[in-house]
Amino acid sequence: MNKKLALIFALLLSANITFAYEYPSYVQDGIKNEDTVCYSSAAQKWSRTQEEDNVCFTKYTTSGTGGYSEFEMNQKVYETGKEGTTYEFLHNGDLIGYNAHQLRFYKLNFDGEKINADTLTETQVRELFPDIEVVKISQFKNNKITLFKPWFRQKSFMLLNDTNTDFYKYQFEKMSGYELIRGLFETCKYQVLPEVFVFSHFGSKSKMTPPLKITVKNKNGN
Secondary structure, X not given: OOHHHHXXXXXXXXXXXXXXXXXXXXXXXXXXXXXXXXXEOOOOEEEXXXXXXXXXXXXXXXXXXXXXXXXXXXOEEEEEOOOOOOEEXXXXXXXXXXXXXXXXXXXXXXXXXXXXXXXXXXHHHHHHOOOOEEEEHHHOEOOEEEEEEOOOOOOEEEEEOOOOOOXXXXXXXXXXXXXXXXXXXXXXXXXXXXXXXXXXOOXXXXXXXXXXXXXXXXXXXX
């Protein structure tokens, strides 16, 4: 197939098609605004159920542009760790927080005085999302990277920040729909030519906020 035919074929197949990653149920059923979540210091576990020895918090979202989460108990407000989180969900008794501006996941715990956040390792993130390929920011060279997927198969990737770089208000360009996890993106199943994703700060190409360019090719493709 020559390049012109390949381009036409790719355009026809990708036109007006919307792809959406199907999140695991525990991620999709996240802690929403004004939801209650309870922590047992004895079991060191979180749940939505209030027991005798539990302390319960109500979640609120800050009114600022960052959209950070706060947890209130007895009229006292607790931040979700030093960096803060923007989305939380329960998994096997753990309260997992995600920071969309740092592209990091945290395990949240309450020590009686404050909520602490321990950064999840790449291995722990892979356990939460076993069907996704994790792409570390440190793998980028000059803010670019090339990834690969099998022919005629959809594939999901997730950016995970293992550097000191901040990605405040970054998002994928030309991507419709709202993602619970901002660093997640999914390829087109029938893409013939390389597919390009740009993760940027409102389209900026400034040295202060350089975009990340991700090229996804079919295996053994051009």
